[in-house]
Amino acid sequence: MNDVFSMSYLSFGNTSKYIEQVDKTKGNLNMVAPNYFELKPQGTLKITSQCDPVFIRHMHERGITVVPFLSNHWDRGLGRAALAERTLLAGQCADFIAMNDLDGVNIDLENVTDADREAYTDFVRQLRERIPAPKEVSVAVAANPNGWTKGWHGSYDYAELAKYADYLLIMAYDESYTGGPEGPVAGYRWVERAIHYALMKGVPPEKIVLGIPFYGRYWKIGQAVGGIGISNKRVDELIGQYGGTVIFDDTAKSPRAVMTISGGSIPAPVAGKVLTPGTYHIWYENNDSIRAKLSLRRQYNLKGIGSWSLGQENPSLWQSYRFWIQ
Template sequence: MSGTHFFIEESTMDILSDYLLEMDTDGYSLILYINPSNTEFASEIFDTTKEISKNLKEWIINWSSAQAPRLKIHTVRVMLGTFLLITIHIPFQLDNNSSNSQVYAQTNDKFNMSYLYFGSPSTHVDRVLRTNNSLKVVSPSYFNLNENGNLELTPLLDSNFINEMHNRGIKVVPFLSNHWDKAKGIKALENRDQLVNDLVVAIEVNNLDGINIDIENVTPAQKEMYVDFIKQLRERLPSDKEVSVAVAANPNGYTTGWQGSYDYAELGRYADYLMIMAYDESSYGSEPGPVASHDFVERSIQYALKHVPAEKVVLGISFYGRYWNVEKGIKGNGIHLTKVQELLSAYENTITYDNKYQSPKAVIKVKAGDPPIQVFGKPLASGTYTIWYENADSIKAKLMLVQKYNIKGTGSWSLGQEHSDVWMYYDLWLNSKYFEDINQSWAKDEILTIVQREVMTGMTETKFSPTGTLTRAQAATVLVRAFKLQSLDQEIKAFIDVPTTHWAKENIDTIVSHGIMEGISIDTFSPDEPLTREQMAMLLYRVLEQQPSTSVGTSTFTDVESGRWSEEAIHKMTLTGIYKGYPDNTFRPAKSMERQEMATLMNRVLDKNE
């Protein structure tokens, strides 16, 4: 969480004890901390039986706006200790001196484009529409190369589609590809003068918005020609027409092979952006492995940023997987994510999520007599197949890298291969909003931080459920992730209510093996039972009891009686500053833990450990 504190004038100190200005993707939010001694002011806000008075609301808005008149403050949260008393939304108003009519929040939106390769013009509009307005640019396969390296228009070029996209505010920037044909790619770069002329004419005649160059599998010998090709395009096309380049991911900094044909720095001088093809880490002909592991993707971004400004780096995300069956000679064939889902629904399978690679892997068994399913027109024969692919967790992990490195945005290969559920969360996560139900939470920033730390996740693709009850299974999972606990090599007695298919089975076994949690009886764990504040204090006490603590004061709560089973744990966790009580000097030990409370606690623990 980042924010700025300001000096409080004496005239305001009787009302406020502190306030904090925080920047987010929508502008700024202001947190006001009420002086606990001003009971009249606090009680007026705290009285939930009536609406806050108009005068008081106006005072809060006017005072807040006066502290930072040039900033777009959209929300004011009034706090009394750890209690959120009220949230006030300030209507957006343009600066009278500004000529910009665009809403402020839109200026921070990350860029998102996608390629259109599969399907026909009749399906393309529907594929764009199901992205829930997430795309700024769509890049259809309109431009190919012939044997001489000259421009060849494809049958997909469709004026109706172009017009429809323009009506919806989406740019159409087709890609030019040699489709991995080295000879065509080299010819094209050698004949680049003529190719530039033809492209400029085709873009103008067809009312297109630019060009994305996707010439692959050429060599370092063509590196300078490649740069000159992009330079000529930039010089010949109007400035409002896009010129972008799809470049090979190069996490290892290779200067040979096809990776060596891309001079990132020089291409970046003339291109609007470089679309990093951060996929095919494992590809056709390779041994089984992830299409795009987290480390591979992150190092690809890091390499790009050594040569190109962040605002010119676009991260490519794969909407496909690859599958292997060594016995049948299948080594890394491509497969749509929609087809992966179909196979998993039809055949016996085992799915694992590799935490090292942050990629899912499925092993499916197609038995004789199973219903046949075709992959790219060929029925999948009986046998065992290994599939590495992308799912919501792996895609979200990649989207978080966009914010981590503050790059321009993302591209994807290719539209129509993804499962439609992707668009439920894609735009939110791309713009680090993550969940639609946390804006009113007092712990919004804590939630975003703990999610970025990959310790907690949402209850659904778009909801975190901040006030939802934390269950015992959830607590076990969070603690295992936070402290990176590994299962001890010992036999764990099975709980009758935690079958092998339970989503938290592995984490529950791990936390029990460490003696941090135990069942509520010999054979029952009660994974869905709520966890109380004192129970969580005890769990943290068990985890941290061997670690040194620094006293920050005394811990005395009116509702934690002497001799209570959790007294020592509550006392120690309060002394370390991990737990805090309520303004009325209570701890409320039997109160169920909320998910937003857990997010806050775990951030405090991890901050101290760091």
């Protein structure tokens, strides 16, 4: 087990799949955040079908804490409904955690705005009041390397959230995004600036967890909209199947694959889509780019590392992960 805090989100699968994904990490995680908590339309707690006491027991036997994440799946109306019902919702979360041997909650409400900033902070404050230590209350916050104060980025009052949360997980990914120009998902300097912003806002380094992506994005030449998500593991498989070249961008410290699928090739399914013939540019993460980002944890003496999401990585990562994170 690492001395440094290391967690990952679990979002795609069921209990048996989740246990398999955790075991592939070779003891490198000390917390997992499964997708057990969602929201009903009125903003109250909804427990997903994935929630399973068998999984919780298996993780505890491995010395791994289980901290479900509460998601609104980017639905602003749902996020605002939750904040409007925050007193009730905080109580529901606390009660369910206590009754089901869970180890806390990770709040992942996204795409509310600066208008919701105070309510968001107050929700986290109420959770901390209702959930006794040492159980965890943590918040996933948007990376904000540009210091934006409006819109989605403005909903997170880093300094105030850090007063109540055990840590803030900086979602240091989606520098490039669906519909945008091609580029790295988490370029090194962009990630470092996101850390600088949190520190500048007064968040202690021991309350910062750096979130890294286990996925990339692809752009097809000539196609109007690109930046579709693809797991790192699937990128490696496609390069093996179709060939192509991988260039490591020294500035972004990120790999970029160029791959051509010919007309007669076997179809390439990716997350419910099929890649049609053509040339693709794929920015993703490999062991070299992840190792570079893990060095930032050491450089800034951060609490630890989080990742979105388990099962999307190339399993070879875990062979050296313990050494890199330390």
